[in-house]
Amino acid sequence: MPDTPQLLVFIAAGWLLNLTPGPDVLYIVTNALKSGVRAGIVAALGIVSGCFVHVLAAALGVSALLATSAMAFIALKWIGAAYLVWMGIRLLLAKGGSSVVPADAAQIKVPADFRRIYLRGFLTNVLNPKVALFFLAFVPQFIAPGTPDKVTAFLLLGLLFNLNSLPINFGYAWLAGWAAGRVSAVQRTMHWLDRAAGAMFVGFGLKLAMSDNPAQ
Template structure:
């Protein structure tokens, strides 16, 4: 592992994408615990892409326009679905102001993690990213090239999780300041809905 890999990975992870938006939305709408769960889901959603890259399926996805389009439009549909749920205040990111005996907001862990997994799973660009990015830092001629690839992927996932958790916790800190202001919260909710919708459009027009 080189400093170049760490720096490049950090830049890529820090850039706002669907996972970042989802984690921020989870923190703002449902609090710190939800943001951590969202980060877990987004990180787990990377695993299938790593497996595909190691197994050589990423090359097949790159070569097959049909496979790419199928996964792409499934991702587009899911992002639009998330935008619709966010707009209507339903689903995994429904705003929760109720608190139980512990003082924590009521959340559905499996739903939040599952949505995070799907957001990254249905992103064909992530598989192609591993196809194009990871091999640059792996000695292809080495006997342990696969092990190197898995090690780099593990570091990438760890950095993703840490950065997403930090994003989410920062958002959760602002939650208590806005949850008591329905008008502000409504604007924030609609902003996130618009963000999911725009990302869906961007993915829809992405070239293979």
């Protein structure tokens, strides 16, 4: 494990990276706006679970295969891109809710299927090869060359990174849920949120499909 100053740098860098908007943040915020804070938290847990898969894969060398094998990277890249585009199209085609908002709209939430929300968040990360390559590139920088058990050190740092992401992700869920409960315009135009989120997911998918392997 790194010494204390380096460990603090690792934690701070992780927080900054998790604050950066992307598909994960969009997924958390969308679910929290539509179905409340609990839905956003479940989305965040699904996403973090996907990150644990990548940490384990990187520690065992699977991510190294993605970094060196163009075929492996391309295969996972296209699967991940197709999944993001599929999610985006589903949101674009989703039926909008009623434009009439009752006086107690702050209490109205779209019923949430927590199992589905969790699974989709999980797949959003698992099917993105860039997440695997991120852990492979980022975490080893904080493992001292003389560390006797580098696999264990990698797993511990990956665990720390993922656990540190939870306050940021839960914060996004809480802020989005708070906004949905207090801003009536959000309730009246919820179907436009689906359209905007769908367009962004399609964009993320297309961007992933056109990306090159950063390790090549």
